[in-house]
Amino acid sequence: MRLILLGPPGAGKGTQAQRLVEKYSIPQLSTGDMLRAAVKAGTEVGQRAEAVMNAGKLVSDDIVNAIVSERIDEADCVNGFILDGYPRTLVQADAVEAMLKGKGIALDVVIELQVNDEVLVDRISGRYSCASCGTVYHDTSKKPAKDGVCDKCGSTEFKRRSDDQPDKVWTRLQAYYKETSPLIGYYYAKGLLKNVDGLQSIDDVAADIDRVLEKL
Numbered sequence: 001m002r003l004i005l006l007g008p009p010g011a012g013k014g015t016q017a018q019r020l021v022e023k024y025s026i027p028q029l030s031t032g033d034m035l036r037a038a039v040k041a042g043t044e045v046g047q048r049a050e051a052v053m054n055a056g057k058l059v060s061d062d063i064v065n066a067i068v069s070e071r072i073d074e075a076d077c078v079n080g081f082i083l084d085g086y087p088r089t090l091v092q093a094d095a096v097e098a099m100l101k102g103k104g105i106a107l108d109v110v111i112e113l114q115v116n117d118e119v120l121v122d123r124i125s126g127r128y129s130c131a132s133c134g135t136v137y138h139d140t141s142k143k144p145a146k147d148g149v150c151d152k153c154g155s156t157e158f159k160r161r162s163d164d165q166p167d168k169v170w171t172r173l174q175a176y177y178k179e180t181s182p183l184i185g186y187y188y189a190k191g192l193l194k195n196v197d198g199l200q201s202i203d204d205v206a207a208d209i210d211r212v213l214e215k216l
């Protein structure tokens, strides 16, 4: 199964992707995570990306396309993958299509998580994740079962993203509306788009996504 999760920052893409990874045994390809890993490792791509990311702006298409294309060639993607946070622009969407065609594969579905701005700011400013396994939590809506201990791996260290501060959130939302939201029309026209109400609880969103996937 090859799917894209589409929606503004904070919509719940990462949260739902982490669940789908377990359920379908396919990897989550988060360009944000891949880029942050490259920054941490200090690779050439990472250094180019770092300044742009810290300003809350989008990294250039050619950098991201190259990272994703290489990743899809890895063995764990043979049964499919979840693209989370990519493509982010129409240029990237065209690049994905050409890239997949070149590899002889195609997308099955694009799921749009629909939310509103007030919810996004709350979700993003309360977001944190496990420093060890990356599981996403929230100060109020998704706390670990035992305070300060990751449900999945037992780690007691957590981190917050530097671009999750309220002053950066608005820049990121504007980038989404300007650059990424046109993809909704793009995928609708290709007959690939399905909408899910992202304002529901995490479990209800998950159930709606499962219903979409069962019908494929």
Ligand code: ADP
Residues within 6 Å of the ligand: 007, 008, 009, 010, 011, 012, 013, 014, 015, 016, 123, 124, 126, 127, 128, 136, 137, 138, 139, 141, 142, 198, 199, 200, 201, 202, 203, 205
């Ligand atoms: P995205 O990957 O789309 O940027 P995340 O999955 O990181 O969004 O979710 C943003 C924050 O909101 C996280 O802290 C997450 O725990 C929380 N969250 C995700 N989905 C929901 C939901 N349906 N209801 C309440 N909080 C949610």
Ligand code: ZN
Residues within 6 Å of the ligand: 130, 131, 132, 133, 134, 135, 150, 151, 152, 153, 154, 155
């Ligand atoms: Zn963990």
